[in-house]
Amino acid sequence: MASVAAPQPLERGDGSLEAFYAVTAETREAADGGPSILHAIGNTPLVELRRIVPKNSARVVVKLESANPTGSMKDRLARQVIQCAVDAGELKPGGTVVEYTAGAMGISLAFVASAQGYRTHIVFSDAFSDEKRLAMLAYGAEISDVPSVNKRITTELIRAMIAKAAEISQRSGHWWADQLNNENGAEGYAGLGEEIWTQTNGEVDALVHSVGTAHSLLGTARALRRHRADLPVFAVEPFESPVLSGWPPGSHKIEGVGVGFIPPLWNRSEVDKILSVSTNDAKQMARDLAREEAIFAGTSTGANVVAALRVAAWLGPGKTVATIVVDSGLRYVSTDVFRPPG
Numbered sequence: 001m002a003s004v005a006a007p008q009p010l011e012r013g014d015g016s017l018e019a020f021y022a023v024t025a026e027t028r029e030a031a032d033g034g035p036s037i038l039h040a041i042g043n044t045p046l047v048e049l050r051r052i053v054p055k056n057s058a059r060v061v062v063k064l065e066s067a068n069p070t071g072s073m074k075d076r077l078a079r080q081v082i083q084c085a086v087d088a089g090e091l092k093p094g095g096t097v098v099e100y101t102a103g104a105m106g107i108s109l110a111f112v113a114s115a116q117g118y119r120t121h122i123v124f125s126d127a128f129s130d131e132k133r134l135a136m137l138a139y140g141a142e143i144s145d146v147p148s149v150n151k152r153i154t155t156e157l158i159r160a161m162i163a164k165a166a167e168i169s170q171r172s173g174h175w176w177a178d179q180l181n182n183e184n185g186a187e188g189y190a191g192l193g194e195e196i197w198t199q200t201n202g203e204v205d206a207l208v209h210s211v212g213t214a215h216s217l218l219g220t221a222r223a224l225r226r227h228r229a230d231l232p233v234f235a236v237e238p239f240e241s242p243v244l245s246g247w248p249p250g251s252h253k254i255e256g257v258g259v260g261f262i263p264p265l266w267n268r269s270e271v272d273k274i275l276s277v278s279t280n281d282a283k284q285m286a287r288d289l290a291r292e293e294a295i296f297a298g299t300s301t302g303a304n305v306v307a308a309l310r311v312a313a314w315l316g317p318g319k320t321v322a323t324i325v326v327d328s329g330l331r332y333v334s335t336d337v338f339r340p341p342g
Contacts, residue, residue: 037115041068041075042191046199051292058312058319063196070111071328077215078108080188081177091175096121098169099177100161102256103132104327110139123165127151128255131331152251155260179213181264186219193223196322205319208308210236210257210300214266235271236307239278253279254299277303283337296329
């Protein structure tokens, strides 16, 4: 293996640890010692639910995206959008990635940025779990907070977070991921669809998944439909904020989905049916998954499985419904999802 010179401090003259340890992406990749941590993204397991699926239903398989390096499917999206920004010359060496986030995307962006030598500045809120905040800080992110009202996820909160991120992104050397409007996002999930197709041996009869930005649903569905054009696709949204179904927005507590307005890159024509799931049902299913299936996941996963069980009941035996374990339940242990009563 070729020797690699030690990273040199930036010539800032301040003698800070930040200056000493600042390393460009090119310097890190010069080590060329084999696959980086980013190569661990994807190729996650697919498992069949065994105990919570009623008899006379289709089988339900779940993609364990919690097996990605940060414990979330968003690692796929973060890698995609950062690489596209680098290739387009929008994100320069030593630059800063900016984003508003419910946490998962912020963690994944901070993770990818750390691996490639970039900084991150995240817009966050107390509406989301403390575990997510701590994980972003662990990867070196700077965080700006937008306070919520009673820790509820509302349209007003999301729009305020977006506005703050837009403001920060105007600073020199800053690049805004802007996940809701980033047209490179859906392609980041093409591999997810291909993996589901391969792991089910092409035996998948429906895809069920919740909608935040819509990238993961549409990107996965497009990949699957390259193999089966008539595959039914079901979108999932919070019952309390059913905007995709044409109703007014409301507050809810299913983190990572249901932004309270139609996502800019949402395409209704690519979805067969929209299902709604309440916050309480999503939380209960997250608990049931841990206790009955030994799958530790958050509330968006709970919503996915509630909806997938409905579809499985409609399709009946001999069919297969696929859905996604979005992230790990370790991100929610401080919330009321897994807190013992009393």
